[in-house]
Amino acid sequence: MKKQLIIVCVLLILAGALSVTSVHAQAGGKVKAEIPFSFTAGGKLLPAGTYIIYRRSADEVEGLVIRNANGSDAAMFNTRAGQPVESGSPSRLVFNKYGDQYFLAEIFSNDGSTVHEVLKSRREREIEREIAQSSKGQSIAKTQAVVYLDRGR
Secondary structure, three states, rough: OOOHHHHHHHHHHHHHHHHHHHHHHHOOOOOOEEEEEEEEEEEEOOOOOEEEEEEOOOOOOOEEEEEEOOOOOEEEEEEEEOOOOOOOOEEEEEEEEOOOOEEEEHHHOOOOEEEEEEEEHHHHHHHHHHHHOOOHHOOOEEEEEEEEEEEOO
């Protein structure tokens, strides 16, 4: 009985946190992207589809959320500031690709001058080690894929 009560409390707290996040997302900037392949973000495999990306909270620059437009799939992940790029560059997502697996790697902001580097998941680091240590690396090379963003409202 105690376990059930604890689970209910945790779920209520999470639901409250998610509603606060969506209020901040509506008030702040969010971007929309049509991603034509399944990919991993925040250690979670997400299917192809239309996604909205926004900050977890207005005060948090490094914590981002990517959510399917229909709300069925979501992942949270951390980023760090990347190298600044020329202002006016197109807003886009960059994915690292290993074979047929895609990993969200960078987010170029709406103004094109800010880059958020997505911290690598455990699985992506494992793949990189496998490539470096085996002959499989010759058949599975790291490449990149780019998806351009729309301003979401």
